[in-house]
Amino acid sequence: MNGRQLDGRVAVVTGGSRGIGLGIAKAYREAGAHVVIASRKAEGLAAAREELLRIKGDGEIHEVVANVGEPEDAEACVAETMSSLGRLDVLVNNAATNPYMGDLLGLDLPRAEKTVRVNQYGMLAWTRYAWQAWMSEHGGAVVNIASVGGLIVDPHIGWYNATKAAMLHMTRQLAYELGPMARVNAIAPGLIKTELARAVWEPREPVLTARLPLRRLGTVEDVAHAAVFLASEASAWMTGQTLVLDGGATVLPIGVDA
Ligand SMILES: NC(=O)c1ccc[n+]([C@@H]2O[C@H](COP(=O)([O-])OP(=O)(O)OC[C@H]3O[C@@H](n4cnc5c(N)ncnc54)[C@H](OP(=O)(O)O)[C@@H]3O)[C@@H](O)[C@H]2O)c1
Known part of the structure; x- marks a missing residue:
């Protein structure tokens, strides 16, 4: 992608050390942004930094060790971003967890709570701190990485999908609550060829x-x-919406295979 749509902006990307988050961080750097990548493991972040340095761009790159399920980590990451870069224009709520595969009635409370804590409450906590530190006064864009799973039924990952559906609703709710200063939109990807999903797509x-x-x-x-589009002025009159990127998976007619 060419262009400087995010020139001088500061973007925090959770789960930015690999997969979709790293891809977004690369595209933001290419678009002229300073990027802050956050994830749990320092070594993954260090490797991601090396990859980001190979992308042409003059923005700064910062890594922050943080668990999105811990609100104090969100507060600390936002504080570090503000002290080192002085602003926070774009927040990408990308990191998620899925500790349980199976039918809903077999789900135990600890794994149910962990999924909600990371995927759903995490999105809220990170957005709150970004709002308080910068966006409420200066504006900004929040981009939530949900899933087409939030729109459909799946036999194995129903609870994860319920948290993704909650993200889509919270995207609309926060768009209402944070306008006109901040815009809040979501992306609902279908199957993406990342390490996380390799066991599903490779075979x-x-x-x-x-x-x-x-x-x-x-x-x-x-x-x-x-994600560049939703963070940039190109989507300036868009909030509370979800872009479904699934190769057409959700437009298949019922009962038709191909
Ligand atoms: N891949 C797909 O097919 C697909 C489809 C639809 C939606 N999505 C969504 O896209 C997002 C990214 O998925 P992905 O496929 O790119 O996953 P991935 O390749 O496994 O990458 C996950 C990233 O999140 C970080 N992470 C995981 N748990 C975290 C936590 N509790 N706190 C902070 N960071 C955490 C990981 O780093 P650490 O291990 O260092 O923490 C890593 O940087 C997720 O929200 C996922 O639900 C993916």
């Missing part, structure tokens, strides 16, 4: 792609391009 890629109207799975770049 069945030909079958999965044959069913899709666009005949391929998603890439981190597909999501990153949309």
Whole structure:
């Protein structure tokens, strides 16, 4: 992607050390932003920094060790961003967890709580601190990485999908509450070829792609391009909305395979 749509902006990307988050951080750097990547493991962040340095860009790169499920980590990351870069224009709530596979009735409380804490409350806590530190006075854009799982039923990851559906609703609610200063939008990706999803796509890629109207799975770049759009002035009159990026998976007619 070419252009300087985010020139001089400061963007915090949770889960920015690999996969979709790193792809977004790369695209933001290319678009002229300073990027702060946050995740739990310092070594992953250090490797991500090396990858980001290979992307042409003159913005600063900062890494912060943080667990999105710990509100005090959100507060500390935002404080560090403000003290080192002086502003926080874009927040990407990207990191998520899925500790349980199975039907809803088999779900235990600890894993149910962990999923809500990271995926749903995490989004709220990080948005709150970004709002308080910068966006309430200066404006900004929040980009929430949800999932098409928030729109459909799946036999194995129903609780994770329920938190993704909650993210889509919270995107609308926060758009209402934080306007006109901040815009809040979401991306709902279908299957994206990251390490997280490798066990799902690798063994069945030909079958999965044959069913899709666009005949391929998603890439981190597909999501990153949309994330640049939602962070930039190009989407200035858009808030509370969800961009579904799924190669057409959710427009398949019922009962038709390909
Ligand atoms: N891949 C897909 O097919 C797909 C489809 C739809 C939606 N999504 C969504 O896209 C987002 C990113 O997924 P991905 O496929 O890129 O995953 P990934 O490749 O596994 O990357 C996850 C990132 O999040 C970090 N992370 C995980 N748990 C964290 C926590 N509790 N606190 C802070 N950081 C944490 C990881 O680093 P550390 O391990 O160092 O913490 C890593 O940087 C998620 O919200 C996921 O639900 C993915």
